Amino acid sequence: MPSPVESPPPPPPLPSVSVLMVSYYSATLARRALDHLAAQDWRDFEVVLVENGTGGADWARAEADRRAFPITVLTPRRNLGFAAGNNLAARHARGRWLALLNPDAFPDPDWLSALMAAAARHPAGTAFGSVQLDAADPTRLDGVGDCWCPAGLAWRGGHRMPADRAPDEDRGVFGPCAAAALWARADFDALGGFEARYFCYMEDVDLALRHRLRGGRCVTVAAARVRHVGSGTTARHSAFAIEHDRRNALWTVVRTTPAAWLWPLLPAVLLVTLVMLARAARHGALGPAWRGVRAGLAGLGGPGGAWAQRRAIQATRTVPVRSLARAMTWNPLQVLRRAPKSWPADAP
Known part of the structure; x- marks a missing residue:
């Protein structure tokens, strides 16, 4: 009697969130970020890690072997930069939501759960940012959302302000800093991801602008907190x-x-x-x-x-220019002060 043919095991369930991380010889920082991900109270996630450093991915594979959550390690064999590196990670991601996390950004244990709860509270929003604290001095803000002056200046709103100035409720902002952000996969894909030619710097501002041209909205989530080193791979003023x-x-x-x-x-x-x-x-x-x-x-x-x-x-573009204008910073004094700009989370 022929032996029965065994059915292949079912594929693993798709995670709700794919955490994208791009490293360039950032093993020490990335291990610390992975430690913080291991402590998350939201467990339904995977990590897709791109190591842009040539020949430097052994540490990442070792992390994938020892962590309780799934990690996919990608080695493009050349330095793609932050923008194209994240795009590569997104193409291999399986989640409906993409959480971008820099190797030098260390989230609180409820970071992912706070972002996902905000996504449920604000269905019109498909991009969500974090309250970023300065990792070296957590009494200071690293930023509470990107700001853009159409004359060609971008900054993290609230950078170096006292941490007690952080919003105590979700707020609408121009765009999320890509160091610690959540994007709906459908929107990220529809926008084509980051502009790869940028390599790094300003790619998150460009993405937020293209998102807004299509009527997209962004919310900074008050309860989603990370400690951010800032320029952990490239020196800030290099x-x-x-x-x-x-x-x-x-x-x-x-x-x-x-x-x-x-x-x-x-x-x-x-x-x-x-x-x-x-x-x-x-x-x-x-x-x-x-x-x-x-x-x-x-x-x-x-x-x-x-x-x-x-x-x-x-x-x-599907929205009138006046709607775009409201999200941007025009006041020269606010530009000089690098002031944050926000509004009620569900305001159009």
């Missing part, structure tokens, strides 16, 4: 950071600014560029800042340049 910041700021202005604003804002964009160059010169960093501006200008033309991308991006 030549690399300055060059990429200036280049990507210019691309973001060109790609995402509605036509009704773009031409009137050009003098302000030029002024901001000159001020940032002067500031860089005072700190001995004129060279990388100028290289960033030149690279930004060089990347405007051509089939894959910012101008060509602009046409496709602007064609997706």
Whole structure:
């Protein structure tokens, strides 16, 4: 009598959340972040970890073997950068929600549960940010949501303010800092993820702007807290950071600014560029800042340049410019102070 054919085991259930982490020789920090994920009271998650450092993924595989939660380790064999690294992780993710977590961001035990509860409370929101505390000095804020001035400046709202200034209830904000954010998978995919050409810096601002052009909303979740080192992979004021910041700021202005604003804002964009160059010169960093501006200008033309991308991006806009304007920072004093900007979480 022939032996019965055994049925293959059923596939593992899909997690509700995929935590995306991109490392570049960040093993020490990433292990600490994984320790904090192991302490989460929301257990229905997986981790998709990209190690951008060539030949440096043995530590990640060891972590995957010893952790109680599933970890998929991806090794692209070259440094894709933060933007394309997260896009790669998202393509291998199985969850309906994507939680972006930097290796140098250490979440409280209820971080994921607070984000998921907020997603249920605010169904119109499909992007959620965290209250980020300075890991070196938790009495200070690292940020409570990204802010954007259409003249070409972005910052983490509330950076270095006292932690007791953090919101005690969920608040609408311009966009989530990608160090610790939750995105609906459907929206992240529909937007095409981060712009890979950015490599790193400003990619989360660009994504938030494209999200808003389509009518998307973002909420900072008061109960979702992380401690963030900040620039744990690249030094905050390094030549690399300055060059990429200036280049990507210019691309973001060109790609995402509605036509009704773009031409009137050009003098302000030029002024901001000159001020940032002067500031860089005072700190001995004129060279990388100028290289960033030149690279930004060089990347405007051509089939894959910012101008060509602009046409496709602007064609997706579904909201009036006045709705976009409300989410941005226009007051020069608020820009100078790097002040946070927020509003009731469910306001349009």
